[in-house]
Amino acid sequence: MGANMARHLQLDCGHEVTAVYDINKEIAASLAEELSAENCATLAGVTAAADVIITVITNDDAMRAIYFSEEDNLLEGAGGKTFINCATLSPGAHREAYDAGKEAGAAVLEGAMASSISHAREGNLYLMIGGDEEVFNSNRALLDDLSLNLRYCGEAGQAAKVKALVNMVMNINTAGLAEGLGLASSLGLDLGMICEIFSQTGANSRVLETDSEDMIDRDHECWFSAEHAAKDSGIAQALAQDAGLSLPVNDATKAQYDRMTAEGLGELDKSGVAELTFPGRHGS
Numbered sequence: 001m002g003a004n005m006a007r008h009l010q011l012d013c014g015h016e017v018t019a020v021y022d023i024n025k026e027i028a029a030s031l032a033e034e035l036s037a038e039n040c041a042t043l044a045g046v047t048a049a050a051d052v053i054i055t056v057i058t059n060d061d062a063m064r065a066i067y068f069s070e071e072d073n074l075l076e077g078a079g080g081k082t083f084i085n086c087a088t089l090s091p092g093a094h095r096e097a098y099d100a101g102k103e104a105g106a107a108v109l110e111g112a113m114a115s116s117i118s119h120a121r122e123g124n125l126y127l128m129i130g131g132d133e134e135v136f137n138s139n140r141a142l143l144d145d146l147s148l149n150l151r152y153c154g155e156a157g158q159a160a161k162v163k164a165l166v167n168m169v170m171n172i173n174t175a176g177l178a179e180g181l182g183l184a185s186s187l188g189l190d191l192g193m194i195c196e197i198f199s200q201t202g203a204n205s206r207v208l209e210t211d212s213e214d215m216i217d218r219d220h221e222c223w224f225s226a227e228h229a230a231k232d233s234g235i236a237q238a239l240a241q242d243a244g245l246s247l248p249v250n251d252a253t254k255a256q257y258d259r260m261t262a263e264g265l266g267e268l269d270k271s272g273v274a275e276l277t278f279p280g281r282h283g284s
Contacts, residue, residue, distance in 0.1 A: 001086070001113065002056035003031050004120035005146060010035050012123060013145040019049035043069075044076035052082045052142065054111075059231060060093040067097050079105035082139060086111045086127075088167060088228070090235050091157035098131060098156035107135040110156065111143065112163035116223045124148040128166075130159030161239065168236035168250050171229045173207040174270050175253045181215055182277030191216050215274035218281075226273065227266035230257035 002022075009015040019038040022028035032039035040046045043066055046053055053074060057063055063085070066074050074083065083101055085094060085108065094110045101108035109131035119125050127143060127150035129136050136143070136152050143150055153159040180203065184194045195212045198204055214220060233254035240247045256273050257266075265272055265282065275282040 001117055001120045002054065003027065004117055005054060005056070005086075005125075006031065006035060006037075008121055008123045009142075009145060015142070015145070019046045021046045042072045043074045044072055047074050047076060047078050047081055050081070052084065052139070054084045054086060056086045058087065058228075060089050063087065063089055063093045063097060067100055075100060075104045075106070082107040082109070082135065084109045084111045084139070084143075086113050088112060088163050088232050088235070089160060090238065091160040091164075094130065094160045095157040107132065108156070109135055109139065110159045111146075112159045114163065114166050118223075119148075120146075126150065128153050128159040128162050130154060131156050160235075164232065164235045164239055167229070167232035168247075168253075170207065171233050171257065171270065172249055172253045173205045174211055174229070175256050175273050177205065177207050177211060178215055178271075178274040178277045181212065182274060182279065186279045211269075211271040214269065214271040215278075218275070220268040220272035220275075222267060222269045224270050225266060226257050226260040226268050226270050229270045229273075230254060230261050230266070233257060 006017045006020065010017045017035045017037045019040045020028050020032050020035070021040045021043060029039050031037070038045070038049050040049065055066060055074070057066060078101065083097070083106060085097055098108040098110075109129055112128040112130070113125050114128065115125040123146060125147045127147045129143065129150060129152045132155075133152060153162050180198070181191060181194065184191055195208065198208055233250055236250055237247065237254055240250070256276060257270070259276065260266055260268065260272060263282070265275060268275070
């Protein structure tokens with residue numbers, strides 16, 4: 001995601017991408033060469049080389065590592081810089097980065113993304129923004145270049161809450177579709193007919209459009225991994241627990257994606273949950 005965002009900003013929009021960093025040094029070197037950017041050896045080097053730093057990382061632990069590691073972190077020399085954190089993380093992790101950035105004299109936004117890798121390359125992301133509204137407004141042109149649509153959600157942590165709900169419902173819809181198509185297959189029904197009828201009834205969903213063919217064809221090339229689906233459903237689960245709510249459908253969905261991860265299927269696309277529900281497949 002981050003690499004394609006960088007490509008779009010420089011190659012399509014005319015922004016100068018001055019520096020890149022990735023724990024995968026080969027990927028970082030290749031992107032730096034492609035964009036004629038500095039391939040930074042340190043996180044502090046990224047901050048020194050750029051006015052706006054966009055981060056896309058995997059989880060809360062990775063977020064804390066890039067901001068709070070004693071050996072090297074993004075907040076070294078961060079005064080006057082702006083950070084836009086685009087990963088799906090817990091609201092608490094986003095808030096920690098926001099507070100630390102403010103203390104260091106930097107501005108921090110969360111830019112939660114509800115889109116895929118191809119959308120990043122095309123500048124067609126949907127962004128949910130959290131943080132100080134004046135910082136959002138001052139960076140609006142850059143955010144518009146990254147996105148087809150965006151929405152300011154409120155103070156730091158709010159966009160992360162909204163994104164957790166988005167992915168919770170998406171994951172539930174995906175798991176539900178996999179069960180519906182799996183049962184239809186076991187009943188000997190024509191799956192093309194089932195998808196057509198689903199599309200014209202209350203069974204319709206965006207996931208039906210994006211994932212049904214992949215579920216049927218067992219084409220689970222990864223756009224959004226099952227492992228990430230488990231993580232994001234877990235964020236929603238934790239929010240519900242903090243609010244004193246029981247969300248059994250989300251709990252069951254998370255359990256399916258946790259099972260995929262435990263059984264070595266976590267790197268499949270989320271559509272791979274169908275491997276647990278179709279007869280004659282992994283879950284049989």
